[in-house]
Amino acid sequence: MRPIGKQAELLKVIGHPVRIRILAELTKGVKCVSDFEEFLEISQPNISQHLTLLRNHGLIDYYMDGRLRCYYLLDPIVPDLLEVLSRDYEESLPAPACCPVTKKGKYPGKRRH
Amino acid sequence: MRPIGKQAELLKVIGHPVRIRILAELTKGVKCVSDFEEFLEISQPNISQHLTLLRNHGLIDYYMDGRLRCYYLLDPIVPDLLEVLSRDYEESLPAPACCPVTKKGKYPGKRRH
DNA sequence: TTAAAATATGCTAATATTCGAATATAAATA
């Protein structure tokens, strides 16, 4: 299991609207930078920065095709995370059974819940 | 499906080592603040800040038990995300088939890959 | 050789995150 620090880092890197959209596109197939320009409403340098960040963290990579940089997904966790992220959960988790024992275990006086 | 912006926000909130550890504990059961103090090496106010952040984003909630605040998981996506996050992936995704067609569709000159 | 296309880099200002320190609150007990 990857260390907690790496897990947090991973979520932080993915946790940006533009990067989520980029990754979602890449789960469908290879895309070059100018393809992203067509559906992201941000500047090309900004797209490039996000791609570089994703690549620096090992989530994606690219190969050259003529003058195009064809980006593709590298880390297999990405589609799985995006899948969970896009699920619809109908309801919250059930409230826990009343007064479960915490480590402290002290339950002073009246209990109001 | 929750909007991309919300997805990003969610990942950003979870994407902190302390908050991941807090959430991982809460997937096992209810915990009060002083329980967290026992295994997190950070100050109580800092723990409280992280708990408040998680609560403000609807990931957790608490009920009072005497003077203890018993925190519990509220958002059902959390255990699923943590499960994916803790998976071991053996290898990277396969490199894409050579020269897939991008939207640009221009494949000038030599191809080196 | 010059120009164009595709993409990256460097810098900067604005904004957000993080943690520590001090302090506050609220309920229960002495």
Add this chain to the structure above:
DNA sequence: TATTTATATTCGAATATTAGCATATTTTAA
């Protein structure tokens, strides 16, 4: 009522993230 216990809030400094802008790089085409 004063104290203790459990937990939260406020503030500030350090640091990180983000986007825009201008510019650079690389490769191909004219």
